[in-house]
Amino acid sequence: MRKTIRTRKLNRRDFMKLGGGVLAGAALTRLLPRTLGQSGMIALAEDYSQVTAAPADLSLVGTDGWIYLPGEVPIPGAVNQFYQPDDYAPGLLTTYMFGFRDVTGLSEELVFAQKMKCQATAPLFWVNEGQEYRVKLTNVGLQMRPDLIDEHTLHWHGFRNAWPIFDGEPHSSVRVPIGRSLTMYYQPFHPGTYMYHCHVEETEHVHMGMTGSVFVRPAQDGTPIVAANGKTYDRFAYNCGDGSTGFDREFVLNLTDVWAEAHWADSHVQLPDWTDFNADYYLLNGRVYPDTVAPNGIGLDTNTGILQPHPDHPELQYQPLSSLIECEAGDRVLLRLINLTFGQHAMTLPGLKMRVVGKDATLLRGNDGTDFAYDTHTIYLGTGATVDAIFTAPEDVTETQTYLFYNRNFDRLSNAGGQGYGGQMTEIRVHPAGTLAPQTEPNTNPRL
Numbered sequence: 390m391r392k393t394i395r396t397r398k399l400n401r402r403d404f405m406k407l408g409g410g411v412l413a414g415a416a417l418t419r420l421l422p423r424t425l426g427q428s429g430m431i432a433l434a435e436d437y438s439q440v441t442a443a444p445a446d447l448s449l450v451g452t453d454g455w456i457y458l459p460g461e462v463p464i465p466g467a468v469n470q471f472y473q474p475d476d477y478a479p480g481l482l483t484t485y486m487f488g489f490r491d492v493t494g495l496s497e498e499l500v501f502a503q504k505m506k507c508q509a510t511a512p513l514f515w516v517n518e519g520q521e522y523r524v525k526l527t528n529v530g531l532q533m534r535p536d537l538i539d540e541h542t543l544h545w546h547g548f549r550n551a552w553p554i555f556d557g558e559p560h561s562s563v564r565v566p567i568g569r570s571l572t573m574y575y576q577p578f579h580p581g582t583y584m585y586h587c588h589v590e591e592t593e594h595v596h597m598g599m600t601g602s603v604f605v606r607p608a609q610d611g612t613p614i615v616a617a618n619g620k621t622y623d624r625f626a627y628n629c630g631d632g633s634t635g636f637d638r639e640f641v642l643n644l645t646d647v648w649a650e651a652h653w654a655d656s657h658v659q660l661p662d663w664t665d666f667n668a669d670y671y672l673l674n675g676r677v678y679p680d681t682v683a684p685n686g687i688g689l690d691t692n693t694g695i696l697q698p699h700p701d702h703p704e705l706q707y708q709p710l711s712s713l714i715e716c717e718a719g720d721r722v723l724l725r726l727i728n729l730t731f732g733q734h735a736m737t738l739p740g741l742k743m744r745v746v747g748k749d750a751t752l753l754r755g756n757d758g759t760d761f762a763y764d765t766h767t768i769y770l771g772t773g774a775t776v777d778a779i780f781t782a783p784e785d786v787t788e789t790q791t792y793l794f795y796n797r798n799f800d801r802l803s804n805a806g807g808q809g810y811g812g813q814m815t816e817i818r819v820h821p822a823g824t825l826a827p828q829t830e831p832n833t834n835p836r837l
């Protein structure tokens with residue numbers, strides 16, 4: 390197979406067939422060069438070498454690691470033994486995970502030093518409509534499970550014009566073995582909110598934490614439009630044309646779950662029966678309430694490779710993304726909801742009306758212009774679904790108002806059945822005007 394491909398020039402059509410068909414063979418793992426695109430057979434396909442010639446915009450590693458969750462999950466029938474906290478967990482951490490980390494800008498030595506240092510959820514990233522974007526994924530292996538030689542992939546769920554080779558769906562494409570890298574190429578043409586996840590052994594790898602958020606900014610961004618409320622916006626969820634999806638601030642909320650027994654089983658070389666699945670924790674951006682409202686982590690130190698936690702929350706070192714939503718009076722706030730759990734959820738926001746403007750990266754508007762956007766206080770979203778909803782903060786705010794945004798199923802508002810509120814809940818704090826600086830990145834609350 391290798392020889393045939395080496396001696397033949399491939400056109401674009403052949404290459405797409407190649408991605409979908411020939412490369413699917415199990416032999417591919419052996420044939421995948423150390424850095425696909427720099428050497429080896431696939432580099433001869435002109436399109437691939439073109440799209441991966443430029444440096445990656447984002448570099449990720451796939452590996453295992455540990456996070457912090459409060460509460461206990463006893464092992465039934467055992468005395469003083471717990472699925473959670475895991476007795477193998479180091480330091481302040483409690484729960485074994487698989488996941489991704491952002492290693493952009495790190496030396497290769499430091500990239501491989503991030504083994505057993507994944508984060509939950511995976512790094513958030515975003516791309517402009519039409520932008521060429523490259524994501525390099527390196528598989529550095531699983532520290533706790535050297536017996537598991539699992540590959541990883543990055544599957545951009547819902548990406549509509551994927552080449553099979555970059556789709557990350559391993560049965561029709563390639564996967565990244567331990568010690569190797571693959572650079573994926575994207576040029577998105579459909580704005581909206583998406584998710585990504587590893588597609589290898591997906592029941593396990595998705596549940597164990599290899600899930601993240603990605604969204605596409607519309608081409609309309611940067612063009613000021615006066616909306617029906619009389620205000621001018623230059624950032625939008627979609628190419629709405631009328632400012633109806635314009636916003637001042639945006640927040641991604643990625644819903645995941647943790648079944649403590651499965652996480653313990655993976656660290657203890659046991660096999661969970663996935664048909665017994667029964668989540669103990671429901672998370673927002675990899676944390677449970679009240680940690681959901683704790684600040685963001687400080688970020689990656691590219692000299693040391695250390696993911697720096699916020700000084701007040703060292704236990705959240707590998708859960709860097711806050712779900713705290715702060716805004717000023719009158720702000721329009723875009724909520725990008727993503728459900729990567731195994732069930733349906735109803736997220737409710739008493740006291741503030743949300744307008745659902747998009748679903749599954751699609752503007753809720755018919756081909757004839759009919760507006761299907763609707764107002765609600767509760768958003769339903771099924772597994773693998775995304776919803777874009779905008780609320781407008783009240784205008785007459787003289788002191789900070791706090792609203793709760795939470796899962797309507799009270800079962801999912803506790804941390805492993807412990808006392809007090811937990812789980813999938815966060816807070817929306819509406820401050821008087823003149824408190825916050827303009828937001829330059831999602832999920833941030835910059836002060837003036």
Ligand SMILES: [Cu+2]
Pocket residue numbers: 451539540541542587588589594599
């Ligand atoms: Cu994986």
